[in-house]
Every structure is written in structure tokens, then in C-alpha cells.
Amino acid sequence: MSGHLPLHHKSHIGDSISNGARKMNLVAKGLRMYNIARAMLYIRRRRTVVDQYVHRKTGEEPPISSAWEAQMIRPLSDKGVGTPGSFVGRRFQIAELSGLETLRISALGLYRAFINGRRVGDDQLTPGWTAYDRRLSYQVYDVADLLVEGENAIEVWLADGWLRSPLMWTGFGKENVWGDHIGAIAELRDRPGGGLIVATDEAWRSGEIPVRKSGIYFGEVYDARVVLEMTHGVAALPFDHSTLVAHECGPVRELDALVPVKSWEDAEGRTIFDFGQNVGGYVALTLKGEKGSSIIVEHAEILDQQGQFYNVNYRSAEAKLEYILAGDSEERYRPLFTFQGFRYARVTINGSAELAAIVSVPITSVPEPRATFTSSNPLVNRLVENTIWSQRANFIEVPTDCPQRDERLGWTGDAQVFAATACYLADSSGILTKFVRDMMVDQGEDGSIAHVSPNPLRLKPSPEFNNWAGSTGWGDAISVIPWAVYLHYGDTAILEEAFAAMTRWNDFVWSISNGPIVRPPAKWDGRGFTFGDWLQPQNDWLKAVPTMGDDAAATIYLYISCIQILEIARHIGKSAAVEKFDQRAMAVRAAFQQEFITPTGRLLYDDQSSYALAFLHDLIPEEHDEAAKRYFKATIDRSHGRIGTGFIGTPALLPALVKIGEPDLAARVFLQEEVPGWLAQVKRGATTIWERWDGIKADGSIFEPAMNSYNHYAYGAVCQWLFEAVAGFRPDADAPGFRHIIFEPTIIPSLSPVTASHDARIGRIEAAWTVTGDVVEYVVTVPERSEGSLLLAEEYRDIVVDGARLEPQSEGKARCRLAPGTHRITFRNSRNSH
Template structure:
């Protein structure tokens, strides 16, 4: 059975959205709707169009339709609801047939949000299904539709929820017990599923297991992920298997999931007692590395595996170096992307959150586009961002936004700079990687509304956000920025500087985007706003000596990277920037918005050695610290586990958050040294510009772009660097060598000293790098320029 191309199916819906009258509401047993029907013949081109309020899984004659998970997916359900189309001829027979659609609470009505203010029934109180069977994709008259003639009943799934998990009683058989009721429903909101479906990845076997003091078995799968366990079991009817999930072990090596907060994150399976039984959940997923299994009654597991699931199923990039910690960091980032790219780019897959935080997505989008094909994934999500955007232009903190229809406990859950900027930053990355001008044109009006909103927060170029949550224009600033030693905390960027910098970044970018799509009037207005912000920033946040007001790593990194420091102060600002690094003893002093800019800005000021020292240091806070501590995904907090193994406050501590994995964009674009040319996107022109860090030699990286496979790698012998690159057949390259490169040759010919054009194919570049190019922190004097 194959999935049909959505655009090949006749438009217009005849079917009704029907709810099962057997359903008793959120948190109660799942239900099904079903219908028997007759076919005179099976023509071989039959298609099923199907969607649901809640989650569905469909069966025809007892056989599953498709292999997609968590359908119909997650969107702003009141404005956009996805449907899937499947070729189902191989499931049909001449004569009598039976179709059954299982329905679960899913994102529609199971708990979303956290703590003392969970939201239930977010987008509706009723689970329901809509489906049409047609003899051929182009047929306009269906041979079967959901309507009032269908029947319903309860399922063996006794409870399910995104955060809760699932309880399944295999002793029960689905039996019709009630009818159905058509619901008022506007079928115009139905849209063909816009991205790759969620699918299972290769299962992971247990790497070790042990029995705790209470007799429960703990299984370690060796990898934190988003997915579920699947197991086989034998035993008596009524015996029960309970599975709990955890990401880490506590300081004493015991199973731990206190950081899940109010998410039960458990599976309960009650045996039917009929030979070997097999179970994996239907309407939920969890984030975990460890599973703790409690068996009640006479039963034993015969097999258990961990099954990752994701919307991104193919790896599109690789990066290796001589440092195994760096290599594992890249792999950890990939696993965090897989775990959190499940229909929506979420922050985490485990606790009572799992929401599409816009700030996380905007800093990570570039890395995401390297590691996987995310064009359709981001396009689909951006349409939900637009759907959830408020009338005044404010973009929600999370999309799809559960608070838009239920704002009581979360008033003003929108409008943060650095978060709402995703409406411009994410389309821009999609454009760079895929040459997609359509997404720029589609989202431009929303981008303009966002920039105007940010300007309106303080009615001018300097943005002064309110401090209190829910205030209009509240900002998260540089979220989770470490403060350094507790004896003398380091300064951190203020909300006003962070918000003003982001207003400049996005106004400039929207002006650029407007010119690309031919909206010159919008471009001129945005460019004027950006110019005003730049001038105001210099007056407000740059002192006469060239020091920035908050004198912290994020301020310098963002201001230098985006050319906000006036020319007459740049040299001084560079020294002050370096002093912030020295004061932190080479450790990271940036949070969510500052971290992606930190290393590129150090390279930009001609300090690749300092960038290398910051990146490679293995203490907390640092990228490699968490790898040394055994992380298999990216942590939310730099200090999620202390060096002594103690766990940070569980109220906000996830071990699977991809945001800090945004450093991988620098590994590809900076270290390996290839990136798309904004003037010729989609890797039609590839800029090769490596940053040589001898400690990483040899480096090798690749990316399967839409233009073909790009490869770049280098090795260092003494002062000689050998840089090998491969340009796809459909592309051309531009070579830019690092400052200090000497005696360079390109394919045996002397380098011309400027941008060297590279034709499609393989090229070898050899050059010498002066020792001074690697000078790091040990060569700097913290007193060279003091605040």
C-alpha cells in the first residue's frame, strides 16, 4: 500500500466529521467508529482520504492503513487540519468490507502545558473522524463517506495522552456499543498533509539491565530519544506490565524521572493470556533513555526494544574530527533533532511541555537544514506560526499555541523578541538551503507585522520590554545564560539590549527578503527602521571607550556579528569582547540567543584560536562538558548535571533540548567551511571558507544538499593545511582562505588571493597557516583593556 500524491485527489469533501457516541470525554477509554460496506469489484486505484479531531489509526478488513504515526499530525486545529491520502486497493476485497477508525485524545484534548495550570480540551472536547473512499484519485463521487450511519464503541486503549502515556487492556475486544453524531465542521480548513509523516526509525536494543531493590527491572538503551518501547510478553490473563521512562540516573545510579514534572509518561499493558503478546503504544510517545518495568502477576518479558520516531528519517550531513567528544556532540545534536522534530519543532520530548517553542526553532533552523531535509517540515510549521500570530503582530512563544483559545492561566503568552523572530529567521534559512522564494513571499506579511509589533513595544528604535510575564512585549532575553562563579557573577545582557539587537537583526533581514520578492516599498521601510535602530543602539549601548553597556559575551557576539558597533569603536570592542572570555576563564557566557553567535563572532574579529579554546574546553559551562558527563542528546541547561553527578532543579531540566546544538551550524559553515551563498541560494553557489583548528585535524564533513552532495575536509601537518572539497555537478564554488594563509595553491596552481571560483568536481587546496593564527586565550592579557 502506498501513499497517494495529495494533489492527485479530487478536491471538495462530501463526508461529515463524526464523533463516536461511545466516547466519554478526555482521559477516558479511546473509541472507534466503523462501517461495513460492499464493493462489486476492486479496480486497483482506490484511495482513502482521512483526518480526525484527535489522533487516528485506520484499519480496513483488520489490516492497518499506512505506516504513519500520530496522524493527522499537529496544527492550529481550529484553522488548519491535515488530512492524509492512501492507496488502499490491496486492503479491499470484492463483496463485504469493514473499515474501523481508532480515535485517541492526542494533542487535541489531552493535557498540554504544565504545573498547576494544565490545559485540557485545548482545541475541542470531541474526538471525531472524517473519511472518504473513492474508486480512483480523480473521482469526485466517493463510494463511502463518514456519516450518521456509522457505529462506534470503546477500544482496549483505556486511557491515552501525549504526556500521560497509554493504558491498554488486551483482554478487551472492540465491540460496537453506540452510534455516531455528525459535528458542525468547516471542511475548508482541511489541508493535505504538508510534510513527511512521523515514522519509526531503526529499533535500539538494550545495552544493559539490572533489578532494583523493589524488584523492578531497569533497561538502559544507551540512547536518549523520542519514541516508545515495544515489548513481547508471555503470561496469565490479567497480569500487568507497567513501563516508566527516565532520561538519566540519579547521583546514586538509580532510575530517575523527577524532571518530567506532571507528565506520567507511563505505559500499562494488561495481558490477554493468549501466548506471546506484542505491544507498542498507538496514540502517544515519550522522551527517555531508561525504562523501568514493573510486572504484576505471572508474566515475563521475552523481548524489549526502544523505538525512535521522527518526522526526519534521513540523515543529510556528517561531521567527523580527531576529537571523539566533538564527534559525539554532532551525533547528540542529530538525536535531539530527531527526538524533537515530531510533527512540530518542540523543545523537549519528555516532560509536561513538548511545545513548539519559537525561540528554540529560530536559533536551530540553520543546523536543522544541514542535518535533515526540513523544507516541508518548516514550511508546514511556519503556516501554523502565521495562523497563531495575534492581530497586533505578536508571535506566540509556542506554535501551535494552546493558549490562544485558552488564555486564562497564560495571558500574554506571546511577543518575546528572539522567539517571535522565528517568523523571519526560519524562512530565511529555508531560502538559503533550498532556494525557496515561495516561503519568503508567503510569510513576508507576517514578518512585517512582527517587526511593527516589536517597534511598537516602546514606540521607537530602543525596545524596553516589561519585566513581568504576560506584559506586552515581555522577552525571555538570552534565556538560560550562565552567570559564572557564584562568588562574583558575570554581567549578562539586559532585556532592552537583547530586544533592540533583535529588532535590528530582523528589520534588516525583512528588508532584504522584501527586495528578493520584489516588494521594494516594504524593503525601504524596513531598511529605514533598521538604520534608526542601529544609530539608536550606538547612542544607548556603546560607551565612548567602545565598551558595550552590559559588557557580556552575548552583547559583543551579537553586536559584532551584525555590525552594530560603530567603526570607530570596533577595535576597542574587540578587546572588551576578548576580556569577557578571559573573565570566564574561557567558558561560555551565553544563553539561547547568544550562543549561536559566539564562535562566529570570535572568528570574525580574527580570533579563531580563542574560538577554538572556548569550543574545546571541557568544563561547565561548555559543549563538551555534557558529552564527558555521558550525554547522548543536547541538554537544556549547561549545568543540568553537576560534576559530582547531582541533578539540577527538576522543575526545569531537560536532557533533550536541541537549542545549544546550534553550534553544529558553525562546525559545517565555519570549521569544515562550506555554506550557501545568499546571492545564489540552494547551494547553487557554495562558499568554501574553513576555520582551521589544528587540534581537530583531520576534519571531514559532507552535506546532501538539494544541489547534490557537498564535501569538505582538511588536515594539518606542521604549518601546512591540505583542504579537499567537492562541488556538486549542479553548483559552483567560491574559495575564501583564512587570514594568514600563505603560499596557497589551488589544484596545483597559485591562488589568486581573492575569491577563487571552483568548478564542479573535486579540488585540493594547499596552503601554509602562520602560527599566530592559532594563538588562543593563553596569549591574551586580561588587563590589556579593562572595563
């Protein structure tokens, strides 16, 4: 489906059923003319999407800036959500080609456009997913090589997509969230911003397409026997053109296809294919058979304990494809308007048909990897790879929680803990900036930030859960994500754009209990309900493990918010806000210490997350520092050296242990291979990051399926620690975008050799170290347009930088500047080897 219409597809582009055959002849003639015209064109432009995103980043004006003349039109052939998709189309004349023709297009729902029977662009799931009532993306395509002089034809296929598909889970789901009607808006011009050739208006016609049903969770039914006929007219929809925005992130792209690594038949004669990798995407089929035969494809992430196909955890998401053959010699199909999360596909054939080939096609908004990390431990290496695959599968237009079940929502908590990792692994500035803007649209009048964005409940609230907003740790994405984007890409624009939303959020959290201690309500529908340290594990022992209280979690995050907004205000020159949030931060800090720290230095809830977050964010007073460290280490001993943190505590755990001078303990927690633990998932065959530490329990049984995803990126946030602590490079807030790089490695001898790289916009950053006995060789590369600083902890002695001895400091860490280029550093590690 990436080039021409499907091999079986027949299109009657005309004004009625009766003249359909004549119109087919005109299209065929047009295609012949196209081949001649193409050879005569003296200008050969690149065939790609006009990158509005790049123009925005560089401060240039987009190439198309004229006001829209097109109308948003809906096909009168459309019968509503869950019914066959429709197209709108028309014929038009071009007297002379300029070679600069562009199509500017968007839709309510999802669209796929064709000119003279050939597909426009190769983006997937356009126009994407935003808060459609206030922000609707459009795309711009070079279409000169699709046009001919004389008569041309255009079709825009439309389907429900995120606009109309039921969203959220059973009993809570909403359909037609942003509107009841699918529609298209498009205008073809003779050059970017130039004269209008054709635009959507009420002269267009409509009809049904072979997609007989589609939905984000449902999947797709495609009947190749259906011939396009213009059976209906169109109607103009009331539409606010000011909601149209140039597509803000990279388009969704297909990655290289994955062939099955194994296949077998089950007891009912269905064939199961294992593609070896859990992905977000779809299958592509090549098949032949008799007209009317069909093939059904179901999807799953895992097999059960008996090795049987298992997708109970998809809940109400059918995630199923059905293709009905036209009876051509060979037919090819991949879904147009849906995607699934899967590793396994189960194929059922009805009638006389033969499956010649099947592949898995991953899709993502972040197709280009920007980082590498390898060590001597293959489980660690696979963990990094799993995180990359989870980001790909969940960065499809919106940073979602999972790509498979009846959810696939832009959970703000997941995104905020993962944002920095996302920026290392891929260029995530566009999708994260877009996500921040959708959060701003969804922000409540009281300053609350939605739990998910785009938020299906803003326009259609639930009586049970109201507007689904206001959780600390989740709503804090409104400041955490812009700060991560600033650190990695050096652009203050998103800080300034989101600053008012950040401050309103902070005021909202303060108002929950009207003061520095936040006491969230217990009920889900309460104002300021918090998820706290979501999915904090209980381990497999009868003895309960302490967990973090919601009041402590919310109060700590109020402090984090204050400090972060204070820093942002400093960087964008808002002095009054600096003073306000400095005073508020100090009030929260003092209140936290009084409320949650005992006179002996033990934290009230005595759990790993409380200590990790408190130490990492400097909430422990000096007089309790040593005692709190002992209590912190005791929480890990009680958990038998295993993880005891949930969504908000996990990213803080290892950095906090390193900060308090316990890198060996951090290494032991990270490298242990039992549940709960990062490497336990890998040992159990994970190819992506799981939602739950115990998604598959120690005995191999599957956790209760009501909430059990095997493709959730949140716990992959540990990769930030691998880059910043283990490989040892990070950005500097005072020279963001890696204009100044801080190199500060944490040596874990059992991982030697370690190599890592990151392709920042300023250039490639590299770091590698090897350990021989107690001697460490650390080699780093500083990009040409950057500079670096080396920081080494006190236990690292006899430091030599590029052949010159670095004299020890009287106290604290050793430091030196690093010019652009490659540097060789050696030192001795006086700490006992792990």
C-alpha cells in the same frame, strides 16, 4: 502494531453486540477473499502515503483535488478526555476492484485506521499537530491491496492526542484546547479523485477500543482483553472542510529499534533497562502470561548520583505505559497514541507474566540524515551525533523544546536559533514551513508572535500569562525560519507567504516602546515581555558574571529583524518595504550605539552575548571596533575561557569570534571540557543536547528539576558553525539552495583530520581538510548542478588550487571560482597552531 491488528485483538464489526460473532466470520471470509484478489490484481501500486508534500514542492497538483463529501463524525461511545478511546466503523461492498483505491482521512484527536483487519499505512501520530481550529492535516493512502471484491470492513480508532490532552505544565495546563470531541473524517474512492465508495456519515457505528486511557504527557493504558463491539452510533459534528490541508511535512516514522545495552533489578524487584541513547519514541514489548496480568513501564532520561532511576524532571507528566494481557500465547505491544522522551525504562510486572523482549523505538518526522561531520576529537563527533538525536526526538510533527516532561511545545525561540542547523542535518523544509504557517495562525491582532505554536493559550488564555506571546528572539522565528528555508532550499514561496506576518511582527516590536530602543516589561504577562538571553550561565563562582539586559537583547533583535526583512523584501521584489526597513534599521542601529556603547567602546552590559550579537550583526561603529574587541575577549577571560551565553547569544558566539579575527579563541571556548561548555555535557554521558549548561553540575549533582531537560536541541546550533566555519561550506543568498556554494574554512589544527558532507537537494557537498605542520590540504566537492567560490583568510598563504598557484590579492581574502567536481587546495597557515 505496524501491520495487522495486535495478535490478541478481536474485532466484532457489526451493528450490535449480538451479531458480533457473525461479523467476525465475515471479516475472516473477507481476508481469504483478499488473498485471492490480491493475486489477480493486474496493477501493483506502491504501498505508501501519497506524498502531498512533494507535490507542493514541485508545484504539481495533489493527486486528490475533489471536494470532500465525507462528514466529520464523532463516536457516541466516547465519554470525554481521559476516558477510553473509541472507534468508528462500518461495512461496505465493492463489486470490482480497480487497483487504484485510495483512502483520504483525518481526525480530531489521533487516529489509526484498519481495513479488513489490516492497518492502513505505517505513519505514527496521525493526523499530526497543527492549530486545529484553522488547519487540520489529512493523509492519503494507497489501500488497493487491503480491499477485496465483495464485503469489506473499515475501522478508525480514535484517541485524545494533542487535541484534548492536557497541555502545558501543572497549574497552567489546558485540556480540550481545540475541542471536546474526538472525531473522524474519511472517504474511500476507487481512484485518486474518483468515484466515492464509502465516506464517514451518520450511518457509521462506534464502540470502545483497548486503549483505556491515553495522553501526550500521560502515556497509555492498553487492555488487550477488550473486544471491539459496535455498541453506539455516531453523530455529525459541525465542521469547516476548508480547514483541511494536505499533510505538509514528512510523516512521523519509526527508526530502527534499539536493544538494551544493560539491565538490572532495583531494590523493589523492578527491572531497569538502559537503551544507551536518549530518544523521543516508545518501547515495544513482546510478552506472554496469564489473562489479566499487567506490565507497567516508566521512563527516565538519566540516573541520579546513586545510580537510581530518576524522572523527577518530568514534573507532572506521568509518561507511563500499562499493558493488560489477553492471555494469548505471545502478545506484542507498542503504544498507539503517545510517545515519551527517555533512555531508561523501568518495568514492573503484576501477576503471572513474562517479558520476552523489550526495545526502544525512536520516532521522528525527519528520519533521513542529510549531513556528516567527523574530526579527530571523539567528543566533538559525539556532540554532532547528540544534536542529530535531539533533532529527531524534537522534530515530531512540530519542532518542540523537549519530548519528555509536561511541555513538549513548539517554542519559537528554540526553533529560530536551530533552524539553519536543522536544515543541514535533515530535510527540514516541510516541518519548518508547516511551523511557520502555524505561527501565522497564532499571530495576534497586534502582530505579536506566540511563544509557542500551535499555541494552547490562543483559544483558552491564561489569566496569569494572557496569550503567551510577544518575546523578541522568540517571535523573530517568523522571519528567521523562512529565511533559513529559502537559503537551504531556494524556494521564495515561503518568503512571500510569511512576509506580511514578518512586517506585522516588526511593527509590534517597534510599538513596545514606540521607537528604536525596545524596553520590554519585566513581568511575564506584560505586553512585549522578552525572555532575553534565556539561561545565560552564571558559572560556579561567587563573583557574579555580567548578563545581557532585556532592553539590549530586544533592541538588537529588532535590528536583526529589520535587516532580515529588508533582505527578504529585496529577494521578492518589494521595493517600498526595502526602503521602510532600511530606514528603520539605520534608526535602530544609531539608537543602539548611543544607548548601549560607552565612549570607550565598552558595551553597557559587558557580557559575551552582547558583544557576540553586536559584532556578528555589524552594530559596532568603526571607531570603537578595536576597543570593543578587547572588551569582548575580556568577557571570556573573566569566565575562565568558558561559555557565558544563553539561547540567543550562543549561536552567535563562535561566528563572532571568527569574524573579529580570533579563530583560536573560538576554538579554545568550543573545545574546553568544563561546565559550562558543549563538551562538558558529552563528558558527563550526554547522548542528546541538554537544556541547561549545568543540567548535571561539575560535582555530578543534578540541577533543580523544575526546569531541567536532557533533550533540548537549542545549544546544538553550534553545528551550523561546524559546517559553515570549520568544514567551511555555506549557501549563498543570491543563489540559494546551494546553487552557489561558498567554501571558507576555519582551520583548527587540533581537530585534524576533519571531514564533512551535506546532501543538499542539488547534490552532495563535501569538504575535508588535514593539517601537516603548517600545511593544510583542503579537498572539496561541488555538485554537478552547482558552482562554488573559494574564500581564504589573509593568514592562509601559498595557496595552490588544483595544481595552479592562486596569486595573493592586494588586500582582503583570496578568492577563486570552483567548477562542479572535486578540487584539491593546499595552503600554509601562518597563524600559530592551537
